[in-house]
Amino acid sequence: MKTYYIFKINSYFAYVYQNKPYKMYKMLEELYHTKEYDIVLTYRMYEQLAIPFSKSKLNDFINEVYKGCSSYYRNNNTHILNTTTSSSKLVIGGANLKIKSTVNYPTFFDVIMSYSDNLFVCDFINKDYFWLDKIRKNNCQKEFNIVQYQ
Numbered sequence: 001m002k003t004y005y006i007f008k009i010n011s012y013f014a015y016v017y018q019n020k021p022y023k024m025y026k027m028l029e030e031l032y033h034t035k036e037y038d039i040v041l042t043y044r045m046y047e048q049l050a051i052p053f054s055k056s057k058l059n060d061f062i063n064e065v066y067k068g069c070s071s072y073y074r075n076n077n078t079h080i081l082n083t084t085t086s087s088s089k090l091v092i093g094g095a096n097l098k099i100k101s102t103v104n105y106p107t108f109f110d111v112i113m114s115y116s117d118n119l120f121v122c123d124f125i126n127k128d129y130f131w132l133d134k135i136r137k138n139n140c141q142k143e144f145n146i147v148q149y150q
Helices: 011-017 021-032 036-049 055-065 108-115
Strands: 002-008 072-075 078-082 087-092 097-101 119-123 128-131 135-138 143-146
Touching: 002 021, 011 021, 021 036, 021 119, 021 128, 055 072, 055 078, 055 087, 055 108, 097 108, 108 119
Parallel strands: none
Antiparallel strands: 002 097, 002 119, 072 078, 078 087, 087 097, 119 128, 135 143
């Protein structure tokens, strides 16, 4: 099971770090591992890097995309998609989105990518990270490759 955190990065930081994903990851990783006693400093750093998600708008958008899909279920800010080949759970928070999935590329990625740009994805446990628009599906091998940065 993979756990992805998705952040909506503001346009300035997205422009500066578009080809430096490791540096963006290290900044977000530092926020992720910050202790509770640094919560004010953490929030200030987050405000500089990222833009909060509109929970209600994103919930409505995702709900509309999956309307009529029998493998989709929604409970408040939690969206669950269970198919014969995968299981994914998306939780919408104000600061980030959290996806737990049995696959490397959950279908929620495509939906979220069509909703917003400048999205940065982190898997802090496996130290994996990428700009969501830079990842592409390789249909022939059923694997997912990250576009190489120059």
